Amino acid sequence: MIPRLPVPYGTRINRSETLTFRFEGKTFRGLAGDSLASALVASGQWLISRSFKYHRPRSVLTMAGQDANTLVQVAGEPNVLADVHPLREGLEATAQNVNGSLDNDRDALLDRLGRFMPVGFYYRTFFGPGKNSWLRLWEPLIRRKAGLGKVDVAAPRARYEKQNRFYEVLVVGGGPAGMSAAIEAAAAGARVLLVDENPELGGSLTYARFDDKPEAIAQSLRDLRRQVEAHAGIDVLTSAIANGWYADNWVPVISGNRLLKVRAKEVILCTGSLDQPIPFRNNDLPGILLGSAAQRLMRHYAVKPGRRAVVFAGNRDGYRVALDLIAAGVEVAAVVDPRSTQQHASLAEDLAAKGVRIIMNATVVEAAGTAGNKHLKAARIASAGSGTSEWIDCDLLSVSCAYTPTYQLALQAGAKLSYDDGAAQFALSSIPAHLTLAGSVAGNFSLPSVLAAGRKAGALAAKTLGLPGRDIDMPKDDERGVSSFELPLVGHPKGRDFVDFDEDLQIKDIVDAVRTGYSELELVKRFSTVGMGPSQGRHSALATARIVAHATERKVADIGVTTSRPPFGPEKLGLLAGIQQSRYRHTSVHHRHIDAGAKMTPVGAWWRPLYYGDEKARDAAIVDEVNLVRQRVGMLDVSTLGKIELRGPDAGVLLDRFCTMNYAKQPIGRVRYCLTLNEMGSVIDDGVAFRIAQDHYYVTATTGGVDRIYADMCWHNVQWGLDVDIHNVTGGFAAFNLTGPLARQVLQATGGMDVSSEALPFLGGRVGRVANCPVRIMRIGYSGELSFELHTPQSYGEALWDALIDAGKPLGLRPYGLEASRILRLEKGHIIIGQDTDAVSTADELGMEWALAMKKPFFIGKRSIELLRRLPAKRRLVGFELPASLQDKPDEACLILQGDAAVGHVTSTCLSPTLGKWIGLAFVPADLAEQAKAVTIKTRKGTQLQARIVSPHFFDPENKRQDV
Amino acid sequence: MPLTLLKYGLKRDHVPHREIPATPDLKRNYDVVIVGGGGHGLAAAHYLSKYHGISKVAVLEKGYLAGGNTARNTTTIRSNYITNQSIRFYKEAVSLYENMSHELNFNVMFSQRGQLTLAHSEATLRSFHLRAEMGKHHGTRISVVDPAQVKEICPHLNMDEGGQHEVVGGLWHEDGGTARHDAVAWGYAAQAARRGVEIHQRTEVLGFDKVGDRVSSIRTSRGTVSVGHVIQAAGGANQHVAKMAGIDMPIRSFPLQAMVTQPLKPFLDTLVSSANLHTYLVQSSRGEIVIGGGSDPYQLISTRSTLDIKEQLAHGALQLFPFLHNVKLLRQWAGITDMTPDYTPIMGASPLRNYWLDCGWGTWGFKATPVAGKYMADTIANERVADILLPFSLDRFEKLALINEMGATAASH
Secondary structure (H helix, E strand, O other), X not given: XXXXXXXXXXXXXXXXXXEEEEEXXXXXXXXXXXXXXXXXXXXXXXXXXXXXXXXXXEOOOOOOOOOXXXXXXXXXXXXXXXXXXXXXXXXXXXXXXXXXXXXXXXXXXXXXXXXXXXXXHHHHOOOOOOOOHHHHHHHHHHHHHOXXXXXXXXXXXXXXXXXXXXXXXXXXXOOHHHHHHHHHHHHOOOOEEEEOOOOOOOHHHHOOOOOOOHHHHHHHHHHHHHHHHHOOOEEEEOOEEEOOOEOOOEEEEEEOOEEEEEEEEEEEEOXXXXXXXXXXXXXXXXXXXXXXXXXXXXXXXXXXXXXXXXXXXXXXXXXXXXXXXXXXXXXXXXXXXXXXXXXXXXXXXXXXXXXXXXXXXXEEEEEEEOHXXXXXXXXXXXXXXXXXXXXXXXXXXXXXXXXXXOOHHHHHXXXXXXXXXXXXXXXXXXXXXXXXEOHHHHOOXXXXXXXXXXXXXXXXXXXXXXXXXXXXXXXXXXXXXXXXXXXXXXXOOOOOEEEEOOOOEEHHHHHHHHHHXXXXXXHHHHHHOOOOOOOOOOOOHHHHHHHHHHHHOOOHXXXXXXXXXXXXXXXXXXXXXXXXXXXXXXXXXXXXXXXXXXXXEEEOXXXXXXXXOOHHHHHHHHHHHHHHHHHOOEEEEOOXXXXXXXXXXXXXXXXXXXXXXOOXXXXXXXXXXXXXXXXXXXXXXXXXXXXXXXXXXXXXXXXXXXXXXXHHHHXXXXXXXXXXXXXXXXXXXXXXXXXXXXXXXXXXXXXXXXXXXXXXXXXXXXXXXXXXXXXXXXXXXXXXXXXXXXXXXXXXXXHHHHHHHHHHHXXXXXXXXXXXXXXXXXXXXXXXXXXXXXXOOEOOOOOOHHHOOOOOOOOOOHHHXXXXXXOOOOXXXXXXXXXXXXXXXXXXXXXXXXXXXXEEEEEEEEEEOOOOEEEXXXXXXXXXXXXXXXXXXXXXXXXXXXXXXXXXXXXXXXXXXXXX | OOHXXXXXXXXXOOOOOOOOOXXXXXXXXXXXXXXXXXXXXXXXXXXXXXXXXXXOEEEEOOOOOOOOHHHHOOOEEOOOOOOHHHHHHHHHHHHHHHOHHHHHOOOOOOEOOOEXXXXXXXXXXXXHHHHHHHHHHOOOXXXXXXHHHHHHHOOOOOOOOOOOOOOOEEEEEOOOEEOOHHHHHXXXXXXXXXXXXXXXXXXXXXXXXXXXXEEEEXXXXXXXXXEXXXXXXXXXXXXXXXXXXXXXXXXXXXXXXXXXXXOEOOOOOOEEEEOOOOEEEEEOOOOOEEEEEEEOOOOOOOOOOXXXXXXXXXXXXXXXXXXXXXXXXXXXXXXXXXXXXXXXXXXXXXXXXXXXXXXXXXXOOHHHHHHHHHHHHHHHHHOOOOHHHHHHOHHHOOOOOOOOOHHHHOOOO
């Protein structure tokens, strides 16, 4: 390990705790508090990654988690930002996207082939020579080279959590501006959340050099931190990133494995600004980094970033970086200033006093690397005045030239981005209400203006909240400390002057995209892929805008940046998904089904019994259950049925308009079928309505349809101005359908209310008690047998079920499942919504004209029915039958053929145990339904069966069995 | 190395061929004006100019070239529909895609790696059987597969045996695939431009002047042009444009969102989609996982992103591939879909005699780009709606002759 710089350098590290870790199979040591990259660089391991396309050696650029150069694989996790990933004992990391090893990447050859790969080259080629060449030959080759990290397909699930938080003020960014804003808002009485992505509060105060003495800066930082900590009204989250802005100040904040969904009345963005690299040949060599990154390495991690440095200083901060480097013992060979006149005289004097050479009106045009370009060796400086250039040996080139405001969240919130030609940087305007910017994101760079802007934003937020915020004066505009210089865009004839490090894009790629005709910025992005990599254009947007502006002879302000989209930083899918649990629902007697050996199946969120018994004897078990219902008595758990209570003077009116039959006239104590259509006249749901009292209906809907029906009813209740209370009580009631010739005997044996045919006739409903459980009983059923549907509050569900099963045992009562239920209903020709109907099937097509009370003045879908009845009928759901002994069987979804044409399909079919033949329902063209005696069914195997068309009421067509 | 690249690499001072010309001044009249410079409009321009010799054509685009839903869709191409009309139409679309790179001399990267749609319930499986039977009947490559075959096609999928979302089978559509969406539009644009079609970016249509039942001229933000025929292919703005032309259409606009992860080494070769989970995933040739689902639940004309949709998509994606939990999202975005009541487009004639519709593309427009362009051009050239487009006419809504594609569209795109 190379010795670290002495205290006070290294604010993040604990020098007494050494950590051992591995990178690329080699063992390294670092310190607690190090990031993976700081520990590597401290150990002399600069090479961290290979670039996406050309596999060029890459190293730290920002040291702030803002670029893709330090992406590594940490165990099963791909694309980890090594420059901010906390080092841990035993950590295992490897490089990504290398063929061979990081040191010897065979794909580095691609760098030499780069000249054969102009921007968008893949659109020009790779599709010949044959028709399928892309799919068969080229794509597999290219796909092998795609991607960065590897997913571990065997990785176990991890736990992620979500939390909703509500604050009056959310301050994003805990630098000097953010801390000031939080303090000011809290002082006025606001509840504040202060979020910063770094492990500590302080922002630039923790690493940058200001014009004040370092002791004074340190004191300011301590004061601000103390005030923040002392204030009970401020919650602080560090190592947490506010990762996007959504409507109404809804900001997801990532804190470890927790996603905090923060809703704030006021949001103050103190997100700072991003130091920008400059393009020149080989500007991506390890050892070339941003000035702020060099400062972070020194101040946070006590790592000396090089021995001999060239400092590019397009702004004041460049001079400060040079002073910092000298203080840390780095030899500064030259400061290169692109401006023609000296603008920081006193800083320049300080440097000159230390013997540093300052080259004015000059820029870096090229860098050279050691063998394999693994590290910077020298930089070529060209002087604009004399036109001469010279090579200067160095192992560090720090770049300070321009900043872009960290505008992402502000733009997502609707702010506009313009370009301030004077300040040579982007500026935000049209800031929406309840959002304020402060600090360098708002163009304040001098510390006094940053602090004042923070306080002002905090006070303003407080005032907007109606709290007593103070009046804060801002320093004058010329004291804001403008800090950018127009990026020099020195294209090199040999290229490798990178604009976008993620995508290996050079100046000529952007220019060529424009020249090829993709001159709109969004097209430049799409054609060249600039800004599409993991760092989302943070370091390419400004350069791209300037290149495009130049190439199209427009202003940078007119070019702007591509649409800013969440997330700001990388966001794990696990965080968004949260605790990955299935939202299942069990009925009150779920455990009874399990005890009875039921094979359970999910139906939407619910679990329902399919049949009872061994899977191997499935078919026999189902036939037994059918026979049980036809011959004795069975019970089906129908608790999953949708249940809606309608109460109020207009309940009948609502139903009359919402469903197709007459409900306002329905007598109390009667149960009536409910068919619901949409505006097109298509059937969307069915159920029944039990009129319990004059102004009270109990309505059922299908298991899958109830949520929609409930929502639609609520909507129409408001729309029509009706007075109905609507409650979805689906989960509130258990429901069992007791059905079969002996059903009444079971109820009589159970004890309770009178269930005789006089007291409770077919389609009657009563409220009473059975086995001491409060019940609503309806004389309805799906099976065509004598049926009682008992609804009881779900807390009574188990008691009622047990009482019925016990009482019915001597009569042979057993529960039956969905499979038997489907056969029983098909034998009666009852439809299942969604199986025998589709999105456009009408009641007429389904043979349910009887359910349409066309004399009513209105119901949803009536107009469409009238319209359709004036047109020729298109199709009809018909019954069909086939003998039991068939070589090949009909199946659901088998096609109905007319000649070669597919003209319909089978919706339901089964081998009826009761009737001893195949029966089914099918959609067939209306003329066929009327004229033909048989239809042709094409089986899944392709054979054709001739099925006889019959009435769909296959069993007991007179309905004698249910009305007893 | 392909020859084109070799030539480039050996040539100094390469000046690229300008394949998309700069927007010219508007002429005073055009034979055909196409409203909307997306994939559909550009495809129609290509077919008009290449196959019908009609090149006095202007494509008017309010924003930048193909910047609407062409730029925003998740590029699924498939023909596994339910109705005869749709299957016939989309099947031709797939075959046009198969030859598109050669047709345009532009690599659109049609990657026919198959689409696997998952069933988590018997009811879904039943609808798959119908799609498979219909598809097979029409000669598309489609079949219902059992869980073992699903596992074989997509080895890393969570089958969730015994769970709420157990995979009970799938619909395997070998003809399905993806293409580079932008390239499709650019390829058409470049070809059309070569034959004299003018592409006017940043040119907004402000209104239509009519004489009787014909559009005589179009007022734009850059001047007024008189016109022989008009094709409306304006994507998310279709409702708005039709209104300007005085045409009432049963279209409602909903945002549709999608998202993409950072690039990963390929592990997912097919498109995987689950209607029950409202989620589908596909890994692009850059290695990114594109994740999408159904439209937003309410009508809105906005391309903003929302957090809740992103959460839902992540939930669905991790249900299918739990190991993706530590994969990071890069970006989310949205488009505006012009939905019809039957999830089927509106093409062909309008109440105006020289105004032709290519609308109602909802969430399924990209896959139809070539076939819609081909037959819209055919329709204009013959001044008669092409047979294959007839079922998709606007007047089907008056007759309630809907084409039911709800089930086959939902979250599969």
